[in-house]
Amino acid sequence: MADFDVIVLGSGPGGYVTAIRSSQLGFKTAIIEKESLGGVCLNWGCIPTKALLKSAQVFEYLKHAEDYGLKADNVEKDFDGVIKRSRNVAGDMNKGVKFLMKKNKIDVLKGFGTLKSGKKVSVKAEDGTETEYAADHIIIATGARSRELPSLKQDGKKIIGYREAMSLEKQPEKMIVVGSGAIGIEFAYFYNSMGTEVTVVEFLPNIVPVEDEEISKQLERSLKKAGIKIMTASEVTEVNTSGDGVKATVKTSKGEQVLEADIVLSAVGIKSNIENIGLEDLGIKTDKDKILVDDFYQTNIPGYYAIGDITPGQALAHVASAEGILCIEKIADMHVEPLDYGNIPACTYCIPEVASVGLTEKQAEEKGFDIKVGKFPFSASGKAKAAGTPDGFVKVIFDAKYGEWLGCHMIGTGVTDMIAEAVVARKLETTGHEVLKAVHPHPTMSEAVMEAVAAAYDEVIHI
Template identity: 75%
Template sequence: MSKYDIIVVGSGPGGYVTAIRASQLGFKTAVVEKEDLGGVCLNWGCIPTKALLKSAQVFEYLKHAGDYGLKVKEFDKDFDAVVNRSRNVADGMSKGVQFLMKKNKIDILDGFGKVLKGKKVQVTPGNGEAKTHEADHIIIATGAKARELPNLPIDGKKVIEYRKAMTMEKQPESMIIVGSGAIGCEFAYFYNSMGTQVTIVEYLPNIVPLEDDEVSKQLERSYKKSGIKVMTNSSVESVDTSGDKVKATVKTKKGEEILEADVVLSAVGIKTNIENIGLEEVGITVEKDKIQVNEWYQTNVPGYYAIGDVTPGAALAHVASAEGIICVEKIAGMHVEALNYQNIPGCTYATPEIASVGMTEKQAKEAGYDVKIGKFPFSASGKASASGAKEGFVKVIFDAKYGEWLGCHMIGAGVTDMIAEAVVGRKLETTGHEILKAVHPHPTMSEAVMEAVADAYGEVIHL
């Protein structure tokens, strides 16, 4: 039996980052992984989807080359090549994680990990004999998979989840996407750009329902303009996959409607990977499909920890990484600060992109704040006009009494690279005055943040 200081079960952006930080702090570390290093995010989520979206964006540029004074006589898409590029990007990143494991002298334990009593982990390879390893600290980072609805069973052919949507052998002519969170909206943009007829079905009143209402409405306008059919306040009640096409019965406010498509993509959230990993035997508390932890990610059983999608925090790659670092730094006896879950940025990488942090306008008002709202449209931005990307805006929300930056919401080109200003500003308890007086470079998209703040305080120049 091999003995470690720390064993991390799972090698996604939570697990592998945790293992590297543990190694940096001097712990003898191992990571357990049954598939590819990097987990879902690197192999099937964050990274390969961005590669697909970039191909779609380049294809869109070619379609609108004339808008930039350019003549492109002949061009077409190669769907197989687009998919292969995405897989190659993911493979390259996974090899990068292998290099980091080697560099940091972290042992990779290949196989399915199950936690045992007595601070042990059993690792069973796909075609080998189970081995047991021991550690002073065991960190569970097994992540999540696509959630399956009872009335929308996934068969991998006509009803699919995100993995299949990334590697389809043939581009479908039509697609129904159930759910309009980040995953649903990103695939809607990708397939629509490639020429697939896309319909989004969303149960709630707005698409991207966690975002500020104005952002949701702007994305809906943009999607409808690009030819995507958007059905809100609607739900898929059942699907019939017996024919050549799939028939979905959709319940709307006006009654039931039958939609036909080549394929239905279920994008209705995630289910944690906690089955058969030994939680019950060890006695680790689970509630509502999530492992219960304290602010340092300790479970109710000493020596066992959990981070990432298996815990109640936001199921985002950057959250999992931050949680893992805090967890091992606390184990190392460092002075650490608990993660502020109210200051976590969220991003959707469709076109236009969405990025946000903090409270929406509705949430701020419901919390009793007297608010100052500022908004700056990219149609008034010189950089956006020059780039041909005038869709969208930046919206900021401040507490009128003390100037606290309550929220920032963006929709437009490249905004996922801009939101960090608001995250850092809120972390430093920055007021609107400090953003106003910080000189922003011209011409840039980021000027819109300063201009939106100026609008909130009645000092906007370019509106």
């Protein structure tokens, strides 16, 4: 007889959410974790980075107090204090997950889990002892880690990943950030705000390359204005760490140049944690560093499932959580529909923030849609002007024929809290006219969405 109905391997935002939903559905559930409950997201990712970014934002406000008719003299930063606050926030969240495990009567098995045949998992504890557990359903949620490039091997000291970037003992004077996705840009913004001289090197022609081109260009302007150097269509080909700092050779369209810094942060994506967990022994199929699954996360071997960063969908915390809930609800024989990966919001939490969902303008055109595009700048928003945050805009894309909301792209202060309107509206198959006629509160940043839709339909009032 099985020890558990469900065993979840990994306790990140995919794993622990799945375990809680499993317990709610009446399954006897266990979760295996080798390190800290909450995984990268709670301990070294989404949450502690937001704490760092908030400190940077408050520091920026204090430095510009006079813009608000206030005086704040001799404003100083305490880098250690900022890092400490971030770690404390992560610690509190970790305690929160521990409480949720206890509340939902989930067994937490500490150690490294290895999948075995016959729906079993072996858990090796820190002291070396191994215990085997059986379950009717095993859900793999082992997440991912910072990816290493051959030319950029991380040593944890001079060439670092996101994890070390969150807990440096000393603030670097100069930093090179390689990669301009959400992780790279957020750290570039944080360290620049703290006073570090930051250069971002991006291989592709635009920063935040998955975003709409207009958003990318606006963000580049804003970051350059803040003092960040940006090199696009550039590649770090070699890094020399033999001296006091780091010398990075960067290949650009104009030839090679050598950049000097104290530290290089490699933010070139992630690598799935799928090695040494028993996939090969079981014959679980993988492709391009991902475990292959069906619409409800069943692998090719019955009784074994996979969710989150180790599967082909977007590597985002909210995607992992949604996949885990769907997976366990399908196991419980509930009526569920496959996740719509075309309606997943993406957020970058620098200042200005970036948030988007759906197709970019270029993608909509490539798919052959006849489109209506509307934009509304925050410089025309009363709330944004009053708040002193007039940078950025909201851009909406509609199908001209049926009014389907194809995409929404935002850049500005607080837009990561605004994008959900577009996600829900698209889920409900809302048309442009319905958004336009839904009364938005004034004065708010959110009414910029309505105004952008009005612009798409030639009904805009305030520009």
